[in-house]
Structures are given as structure tokens and as C-alpha cells.
Amino acid sequence: MRIATTLLVVLWTGTAAAQCAPDLVTLKGDFGQARFKVAVADDLAERAQGLMNVPEMPRMSGMLFVYEAPQTASFWMRNTLIPLDMIFASADGTVQTVHAKAIPHDETPILGGDDIKYVLEINGGLAGRLGIEPGTVMQHPAIGPNAALPCGD
Template sequence: MMALVGVTLACGGMARAECAADAVTLKGDFGQARFHVSVADDAAERAQGLMNVEQMPTMTGMLFVYEAPQVASFWMRNTLIPLDMIFASADGVVQTVHAKAVPLDETPIFGGDAIKYVLEINGGLAGRLGIVPGAVMQHPAIGPDAALPCTN
């Protein structure tokens, strides 16, 4: 499945960094964290998401990419593991963090009105790392107008 990549906690500015299609970096007051990801960038992949996944290594996840900013609402139907959902705007700025979504719960989880990216990671990890609204997300899909652009 996905390999462990690791986390780097560091102080400092929002320097440009190398990007990879299979990695998302989040930076904020907490430092930075890098996740190895699968990307769901079409309707079928987004509909499947992490359903029926029984376990996920730490520092891995799934990045949902939408064609345009939109209202984002998720649920946990057929999702077997608790997840944190990190909702970001078109420039990659985190707008909402929903912690510890409950497995198999079909209650809608509202992420925001103008969301283009959603990163799902293991439940409770965002809180342990200190990821909060205002952090910035880096991935090649975010493009040249990203708050934290790629160097490549």
C-alpha cells in the first residue's frame, strides 16, 4: 500500500520545497509534516476514497483534488478507520480540520464552501502534529498560485 515517509517538525519560514505527486507537505506554526499520499482526482476515485481500508500506516493518506472550489461534505460510509479530514482552499490554505471522523458514520462532515483539496490522514494525527486552519498545503496539483508553491 503506502510507505512510511516521516514527519519533520521544524521552525522557520515558508520556504519553497521540492514537490512530488505522491506527497503532501503541510507547514504552519507547528513546523512541517510530509505525508505519502494516493491522489483521488476524478469522480470515481473520490467516490471510493478510503472505503474498506482496514489500516493505514502513519504519515500516509489520500488527497482529494476537485476541478474547482466547491462546497465539500464527506461521510464515513464503508470507511473502517478513524480519519482526520483537512480541507483546503484553491491556494492550499487549510480552512477546516475535522478530527477523528467516526468509522461507518453517515453523518455529513461539512468542510467549507470553497474547498478544492481534502487530505485524509489517520484520526487524531492532525491534533498530535498541531495542524490547524491557516496551515498551508503543498502538492503539485495546487499549481502556481499556491500559498506554498513547489520549486519543480
């Protein structure tokens, strides 16, 4: 099943892999690559709202949280209605931690680590099915010129 899903994702993203757009995040790793349509939360109000009260999210969609500087990242699921995977990445877009299947409404802190600048939230369980893990690299225009996977690659 995982091989078929990975093959589908690679075929679906194939020729568009080099494109970089504000509403797209590409993840690349040993599994191949996957592309997500995202909303970007890059200010305090947007990050505070996050995906709270969102009743459903299309499969290859998510929200990218962008911080001004690397920091210790911690999330919770208050008022979040759907299970989420949280993918925590450093300033160069390298995934440091993946928290799988965060439980809706749970207020237990979810620690993503230190020196985190980007957090991608996707549907719960999808990171595991695709093979997204620490060491995977993220591509998005917000990551800038020092990205592990720069735009255009």
C-alpha cells in the same frame, strides 16, 4: 509529547521540504512542517471510493482529494473502517477546516466548508498531535502556480 512528535516530523522532513511530487503532500504551519505519502483521488470514481474498506493506513500516509473547481465539500464515513482526520483546503492550499477523528461507518455528513478544492485525509487524531489547524498551508503539484506554498519553496 507534542513537542517531541513535532521535532521528529521536522527532522524527518527537513532537507526534502522543497521537493514536490505527486505522491507527497507537505503541510507547513506554526508547528513546523509534516510530509505525507498520499494517493491522489482526482476523478469522480476515485473520490467516490476514497478510503472505503481500507483496514489500516501507515502513520504518515493519506489520500488527497482534488476537485476540478472550489466547491462546498461534504464527506461521510460509510464503509470506512478507520478513524480519519479530514483537512479541507482552499484553491491556494490554505487549510480552512480540520475535522478530527471522523468515526468509522458514520453516515452523518461532515461539512468542510465552501470554496474547498483539496481535502487531505490522514489517520484520526494525527492533525491534532502535529498541530495542523486552519491557516496551515499545503504543498502539492496539483495546487499549481497560485499556491500559498508553491512547489520549490
